[in-house]
Amino acid sequence: MASPQRLEINESASITVIHFKDQKIIDPGAIQELGQELFDLVEKEDRRKIVLNFANVEFLSSAALGKLITFEKKAKRIGAELILTNISPEIYQVFAITNLDKLFKIKDSEADALAVL
Amino acid sequence: MSSPSPPVDRTLQASLSSSLTAYHVFIQTILDQLADLGWHKSDLFAVHMALEESISNAIRHGNKEDPAKKVQVDCQISPARFWVQICDEGAGFEPSAVPDCCAADCLENPGGRGSRVSVCPACNSG
Numbered sequence: 621m622a623s624p625q626r627l628e629i630n631e632s633a634s635i636t637v638i639h640f641k642d643q644k645i646i647d648p649g650a651i652q653e654l655g656q657e658l659f660d661l662v663e664k665e666d667r668r669k670i671v672l673n674f675a676n677v678e679f680l681s682s683a684a685l686g687k688l689i690t691f692e693k694k695a696k697r698i699g700a701e702l703i704l705t706n707i708s709p710e711i712y713q714v715f716a717i718t719n720l721d722k723l724f725k726i727k728d729s730e731a732d733a734l735a736v737l
Numbered sequence: 738m739s740s741p742s743p744p745v746d747r748t749l750q751a752s753l754s755s756s757l758t759a760y761h762v763f764i765q766t767i768l769d770q771l772a773d774l775g776w777h778k779s780d781l782f783a784v785h786m787a788l789e790e791s792i793s794n795a796i797r798h799g800n801k802e803d804p805a806k807k808v809q810v811d812c813q814i815s816p817a818r819f820w821v822q823i824c825d826e827g828a829g830f831e832p833s834a835v836p837d838c839c840a841a842d843c844l845e846n847p848g849g850r851g852s853r854v855s856v857c858p859a860c861n862s863g
Contacts, residue, residue, distance in 0.1 A: 646789060648757045679782065681789050682854055686847035693845055710782040718850050719839040 626654040629661075635669045635737050636661065637730060645680040655687035659694055668700045671733045675706035685720065692724060701725075703733040746813040746820075747774075753808040755800040757793060760808070764788045767812055774816045784819055790855035791823045799825025 628639040638658075642650060661667045672688075695702045704726045707715065715721045727733045747770060751763045767788065768781055776784075792808060800806035806826040813820045838849035 646761060679785055679789075681793065682848075682850040683793070685850055689845060689847045710779055714786065714854050717839075718853055719841075719844055723844045 624657045626650060627657045632734075635671060635734060636667045637671045637673060637734075639673050639675065640677050643676055643678045645677060645684040648683065651681070651684050651687055654684070655690065658687065658691040662691075662695050662698050662700050666698070668698075669737045670695065670700060670702045671730055671737070672702065672704045673706050673730050674704065674708070674711065675730075677711065678708065680711060680714075685714070685718070689720070689723070701737055703727055703737065705730050705733045746815045746818070749810075749812045749814070751810045753792065753796070753810060755796045755802050755804060755806050755808060757796055757802070760792050760796070760810075763810065764792070767814065771814055771819065774814065776816075787855045788821065790851040791821075794851050794855070795823055795825035795827075798830070799827030801827070 626641055628641055630637045630639075638661075640654070642654075645651060645654065661670065692702060702725065704724050706729060707726060712721070712726075715724070715726070727736070749763075749767055749770065751760075753760045753763065764785065768785055771781055771784060792810065795808045796802060800808060803826075808826075809822075809824045811822045832852070835852060836843060836846075836849055838844075838846060838853055843849070
């Protein structure tokens with residue numbers, strides 16, 4: 621796999637921890653790349669335990685939310701476990717407004733996610 | 738001693754091309770002006786979300802990314818108030834006809850959240 625441009629990927633004890641490189645996820649081209657890099661994790665690399673850490677993310681558009689939703693569906697399809705962590709209060713409010721807090725498993729910290737995977 | 742004058746609104750306007758990469762600089766200009774007026778980080782986030790989703794919807798769904806069409810944005814800001822009017826050249830739509838992206842059976846639909854998150858959090862509560 622080519623070196624990811626939008627994601628920082630670390631593997632520890634069969635758990636894949638992802639950090640986003642962009643602080644603002646709004647550019648259509650960047651969102652397209654980000655989505656493909658996420659999809660490759662489950663479709664090409666068969667990763668089964670994934671933590672998405674949002675600590676670096678200050679803002680994301682609904683188009684980025686759409687990619688996350690598609691990623692969640694693809695992960696679910698292959699039986700992968702997915703947990704989102706370190707979401708800022710402002711972004712968490714967006715998840716809550718759109719009921720996505722019911723679709724995604726969300727933990728406060730990366731440590732909390734690692735403890736249950 | 739006279740009382741201080743009431744804050745005067747600042748006006749920002751732009752006629753944006755119908756490209757999904759053409760408007761972020763203008764949004765940042767508005768956010769910078771609001772920050773200069775002392776707006777809090779969480780309020781800047783809400784304004785950013787409203788502008789991002791409204792303008793991108795106007796370009797994508799209103800003008801259908803037609804380069805011959807423009808999106809007109811008129812904005813007034815002050816230390817306590819943010820007002821914006823965004824007009825595209827599309828045919829218009831009936832908001833009640835837009836599927837509810839937050840319904841349980843639609844949660845996994847990847848689209849349709851822009852109009853929901855562009856409304857202020859207080860309006861969305863309840």
